[in-house]
Amino acid sequence: xxFKDVFSIIGPAMIGPxxxxxxxxxxxxxxxxxxxxxxxxxxDITFYGSFADTYQGHGTDLAIVGGLLDYDTDDPRIxxxxxxxxxxxxxxxxxxxxxxxxxxxxxxxNLKGGGRELTVTGASIGGxxxxxxxxxxxxxxFTGMYPTLVLSHEDRPGxxxxxxxxxxxxxxxxxxxxxxxxxxNGEAMTVIEVDSPISGKLAEQIRSIxxxxxxxxxxxxxxxx
Numbered sequence: 001x002x003f004k005d006v007f008s009i010i011g012p013a014m015i016g017p018x019x020x021x022x023x024x025x026x027x028x029x030x031x032x033x034x035x036x037x038x039x040x041x042x043x044d045i046t047f048y049g050s051f052a053d054t055y056q057g058h059g060t061d062l063a064i065v066g067g068l069l070d071y072d073t074d075d076p077r078i079x080x081x082x083x084x085x086x087x088x089x090x091x092x093x094x095x096x097x098x099x100x101x102x103x104x105x106x107x108x109x110n111l112k113g114g115g116r117e118l119t120v121t122g123a124s125i126g127g128x129x130x131x132x133x134x135x136x137x138x139x140x141x142f143t144g145m146y147p148t149l150v151l152s153h154e155d156r157p158g159x160x161x162x163x164x165x166x167x168x169x170x171x172x173x174x175x176x177x178x179x180x181x182x183x184x185n186g187e188a189m190t191v192i193e194v195d196s197p198i199s200g201k202l203a204e205q206i207r208s209i210x211x212x213x214x215x216x217x218x219x220x221x222x223x224x225x
Contacts, residue, residue, distance in 0.1 A: 022063040024105065024124025025051075026078070027220060029067020031132055031144050032109045032120040035216040041113030042091045043068055049104030051124075052096035064107060065092055073128065102133060138180045138189035146175055146193040148218040149203075154211035155181045155188035162209045163190065170202050187213075197221075 033039070045064055047055045055061050059079070066081035069088065077084055085092050103123035111118045121134035132142050135150060142148050153159055160179070167174060173195040181188035198217050207215045 022059050022078075023073045023128035024126075024130050025060045025063035025107065026067040026071065026073050027128065027130045027144055028107055028120075028122045028124065028132075029064040029109065030070060030072075030220055031067075031122065031130070031218050032111060032118065033068050033070050034218040034220070035120060035135065035150060036111045036113070036116070036118050037216075038113070039069065039088060039090055040111035040118075041089065042093075042111070043085075044093045044095070044110040044112075046095040046097050046108040046110075048097050048099065048101035048106040048108075051105050051107055052098070055094070055096075060107075061094055064109070065090075068109070068111075103131070106133075108134075135189060138182070140180060140189060140191050141178050142176070142191050142193055142218075144218055144220050147196065147198045147221075149190075149192040149194070149198060149206070150214075150216035150218065151190045151192070151206065151212065152214040152216075153188055153190065153209070154213070155183075155185055156211050159188070159209070159211060160190065163192070163206060166202070166205050166209070167192070167194065170199075172196055172198075172202070 047060065051060055062078055062081045065085050066075060066078040069081060069084055071078055071081065082092065103125060105124040106121065108119065108121040119136055120132060122130050122132040125131050130144055132140060132144065134140060151163065174192055175195055176193040178191045179188060197219060203215050203217055206212060
């Protein structure tokens with residue numbers, strides 16, 4: 001990982017013993033919460049590698065549930081997040097897996113509620129930093145460090161041009177873009193990191209593009225979901 005700032009080494013302000021096992025886990029949960037759009041009714045969480053071995057002792061279970069409740073890394077409610085989930089009506093199940101994962105601190109979150117379902121896989125890569133690797137079986141890559149659009153859409157000619165044309169109108173600078181598709185002319189997912197906050201009006205304009213299916217917005221800096 002490239003050096004970005006001193007917090008990449010010492011980690012963020014946080015509740016918990018480990019930036020990788022707690023702060024990173026909170027951010028994984030918050031990204032999933034952002035993409036789901038609200039508090040899920042049920043969360044099925046699977047831990048891999050080191051997470052699977054130590055998630056209870058290091059509070060990773062409390063942290064990831066805190067993230068799903070939209071707690072930040074230094075929220076004093078993190079140690080009682082399971083009680084908070086119960087109070088808010090969110091049912092939580094924890095599992096462990098010995099299936100090899102790309103990173104030892106990997107978690108998969110399957111969220112359900114309101115007739116919707118979302119599966120997000122990501123890893124805590126150190127210093128409280130994370131990397132999302134999969135959303136609903138699409139291979140993706142983003143960190144949540146910047147405002148991010150996660151777009152599910154038809155794989156058709158001109159789709160990316162339509163998206164970037166709107167971003168240009170809004171004077172949004174693209175820092176990173178990633179695309180995966182399930183088949184030619186089938187379903188696709190595009191991830192775009194930008195340098196400025198993403199307004200609701202911008203998201204709605206992108207949602208109006210022909211063939212656009214879902215528009216997810218991740219902005220952990222805003223503390224909202």
